[in-house]
Structure formats: structure tokens, C-alpha cells
Amino acid sequence: MINNIKQLLKNTINKKYSEIIGSQQVNFTVERSNNDKHGDLSSNIALKLASILKKSPTVIAENIVKEIQNKNEIIENIEIVKPGFINFFIKNSYYQNIVEEVLSKNRKYKKTNLGKGKKIQVEFVSANPTGPLTIGHGRQAVLGDTISRILEWNGYEVTREYYFNDAGRQMRLLGESLYVRYMELLGEKLKIPVDGYEGEYIKDIAKSFVKKYGEKYKNKSTDKIFIDFATENIFVSIKNTLKRLNIVHDVFFNEKTLYENGKIDEVIKKMEQKGATYKSEGAIWFKTTEFGAEKDRVLVKKSGEPTYRLPDIAYHTEKLMQDYDQIIDIFGADHHATYPDVISALKVMDYDTSKIKVLLHQFVTLVRKNKKIKMSTRKGDFVTLDELIDIAGSDVVRYFFIMRNMDSHLNFDIDLAQKETDENPVYYLQYAHARIANVIKHSKLKGIESFEDGNIGLLKEKEEIDILKVISEFEGIMELCRITLEPMHLANYLHKLATCFHKFYQKHRVVTEDKELSKSRLKLIKSIKIIFSNCLSILGIEAPENM
């Protein structure tokens, strides 16, 4: 509809003003009005042309309108307003026809195939197996999965990837922490190492360790079994948590692979050849200052161990070697200083980094009794994602995490979540869906077997047309989501759709003595139901038939 009008305007000015405009691009827009008085669509074309043509916008608008009047069958009326906006009023029949389109396309309504044959890798969560997933990870998990679903809706083939490291200092500490808890169960008091893991979950793991091995590993603190046992247990729980949220990764990539397949050495050698590194104080440094960084960074410590940066770089060369058309990395705000180094290194080695898109999301702050709490996995001070799902349920958790812009901090009030699950906004959407399902069921009881022959021309009430207008926005919203990769827009949209449905429901009855009208309204609500169900499925949220 918008493109339709836009093309019409473009043609008109090309015809009328081509001599003056010449090859200049006129950047005008056609947008949905946010006020009924301004019609359905409005264009600023006359305002944009005013400075080029050196005429008053109103005069230009009048000339344009004269030209296009009656040239488009969906336009009911055109008005010119104050500074020079051209407002279009669209015919009801245009909106009514949407019902038929939704009903016939159903699950495929406005679904696109833009990504057909294209592969995208989305990397997210990527938490090392040192403890259960926290609320903080939850945001990234839901964000990553929902973005994946948006891409899939557009026909892309998405691979969800999880990158992890089960070696190194953190893991050693994890193993030692488990050992301490293990010995504790065997009656010996030891101290958790400095920077070790103090969370309760280690005690649980220690219990199953005892169950399995008894006293076999008493006093064998250095045995690798402690690390392996801990990571294995933790990974199982991480995967379970994600599964509860309907999130399943396709690939778990172990950092270890990069050492085994020689990628790490390869990267170091290549960067050396390119003259991007140097040795100093026994370490190997990357000249990041040449890429605008403040300081040079260490790639290999004097101990010979790489810093986290090196495997990150190697991992990305690995990603780029595969045939993905796009690579999306989802990181927390704490990564903002490190990923530019990775990109710089890839550029040094002549990789095309334009395929890589990095999305940073801000942190989740846990609020409890009106106090902000800093979460730390190490100190065991956190609320796990599992606990949150227990309290609120998967649907609410998913909705909650994509409800807001990823750029804004998220304050999570745990008391509120516990107390007010009934008033959660997600129920508002699901309730609308369930209500519709119920009305359709009711209509069958009232003897309306089918409503395929309902006459959409009978949908004339303001509340009915309003709903159809919102449905007509769906395509644009999905486009916005695709471009910005920001699922929040879809959440806002659904809320808006639910609002107009509830308003309609309150004011008008669907099933009445008037069979014809009932059938047409059943068609209407069926089409709303389809939109709900499609959108909720993109958000990974259930669309219940009753509540």
C-alpha cells in the first residue's frame, strides 16, 4: 500500500517537474499517520520539494494532488494540510480485503523468502560451563533465539551456535572448588580457593560426585576428573534450562578445537607475517593502536598461554571459512572493548569482515527489595534462569526479555515478578488469542458450522476497520524487525493488536441472531487469530486456545 502510493507520487513528480529536479534525488516519505484526522497515510513530498522548486509547499501539494486525483482505486480521499502534508484516506474495501488474504495465506501471510538459499550463523549465550545460566544470560538467550526466528521467518537458513571453553584458569578453579566441596562431604574442611566458585550448585555437584565415586578421589585434588565432572554436569543443566525456553543450539563449538586443528598457530603466524605483532617482555603483542585502539594488546602471555583474544580471532577465521552469508554475534555490553580487536585482526589477515554483524545488548540489573544487586557467578550471588522460569514460566520470561530495546538497561525486579505474575503483559496477548478461540467454538454451538461464505463487506464499524489497519501494519513491522534485528518491535505490535481486539470485543458481539454479520465477524477474528499465532510463534511463545 505504501509502496503503491510512493510510486504514484514518484511518477507524478517525474512527469511534472523533471526539468527542474533533473537527476536530483528527492528523499520524500510516505508514512502511516499516527492520528486519524491525518488520514491513513501521509507524505511530506511537497515539503521536500519546496526548497528545490522554490515554491510554497502548499502550491506544490495542490499541483500534485490535481494530478493523482482518481488515479488510484484504493484512495478514498486526499487532503492537503497546513505546512504542506498530503494526507491519503484509504477505502474500507482495501482493508476488508485483507481478511481474505490472511485467511487464504494463513501461516504464510506476509512471510518472505528474502533469505532463500542464504545461510546465517547466529552465535549467542556462549557462557563457559562454570555455573548455571543466570538472568543475565537469559536476556541473550532469548534475544538470540528470537532474532534467529525472525530470520527464519524471512527464509534464511539459521545455524544457532554456542561457543565455549572448558579449559584454562577458570576451569581449574572450578575443579578445585568442586574438590573442596567433595572433601567437605567426606568430613574434611578446606577453603575455597581465591577467586573460586562459592555457589550452592557446586555442593549439589559434589553430592552426585560422592554418589558416583565414593571416596575414590579423596586427597587427589589435581585429578582432572573434578573439572570434567563439574563441566559435564553444568552443561547438562545449561542445555536443560535453554530447552525449557524452547531454545536449542545446533552447534556447540569447543575452543579446544582451535588448538587441535592448528588454527591458533596459523593466526599467530599469519599476523606475524603481516607485521601486525611484536614481542616484548616475553609476550606477543598485537598492534591494536594502529587500528585506533588506546593500547596494544597481548595475544600470547609470557607463560606461552594465549589470552582470550587469540582464540576469539581464530574462532572467527573458522566462521568465515564456512559458507555463511552472514555471521551474527550477540554479546553483552562487556564485550564492546574486545570485539573491535577481533575485527582488526581479521582485517590484517585480509578477511572480508563485512559479513560479521555484532549486536551488543545492555545488562540486566537484578532488583530486590528496591536495591540493585550485582550478580556474580563466582560468588554465587545470582538468580538463576531456572529459578526465574519456575517463578514466571517460559512464555513470560521470553516476552519479558525482548519487551525492551536491547540498548537499554533492563531492571529486573524479582519481587515484582514473584508477586505479580498474573498482571504480566504477556497474558494480555494470550488472553486475546484464547478469547477468539472461544468465540469460534461458541459459534459452532450456535449452529454456525462454517463461515467461509461470510461477507467481508459488512465490516464497517470503526473498531473493525481499526483492527484491519493494525493488521495491515504487520508487514512493515516484520520488515523493521528484519532490518534492525530488534524483536521488541514485534512485542509492541502485538500489544497494539491485542488492544484493538479487546476494544472491539467489548463493544460488539461476534455471534448474534444476524447470521450474515456473525459470519463476517468470525472471518475477521479468525484472521486476527492467525496474526497472533504467527507472531507468537516468532517470539517462541505459546498461543493458548483457552485460559
Place this chain on the structure above:
RNA sequence: GCCCCGGUAGCUCAAUUGGAUAGAGCAACGGUCUUCUAAACCGUAGGUCACAGAUUCGAAUUCUGUCCGGGGUACCA
């Protein structure tokens, strides 16, 4: 110090990326179920869009500076 986010109603956040009278949900107050689900709807109240400049027909949105909050700035990941 430097880098990245944010600052909008009492609270949590929107504003389709520069459009017209800045909107929702909680919280407050008042109203609506003999009817297809009241987990809903209607109404009232609530705003110096942090502050100051700049850009233009037009700014919450872009630019500059200042203030406040969060994150980063490791030979931790």
C-alpha cells in the same frame, strides 16, 4: 582520562529511525459483567522529552558541550 550504552509521567518502558496534539503497562482515583472468557473495557489525573546551544519548513530523535547512571578500559573470560 578514554571508549560504548542510557537519561521521556511516581515506577518500568515506547514513539515504525527527522513529521502534525510525545504514548502504553504498573501504581492512584471513579465507572462497566443476567450477554461470545472482567486475565477485559471506559473515564480522571499525571510531562521543562536531564541541561544549554547548533542544524531546518519541522528535533525526544541529528551535531557540539555540560551533568547524572550503567558497562568497559587485564599477560581474567
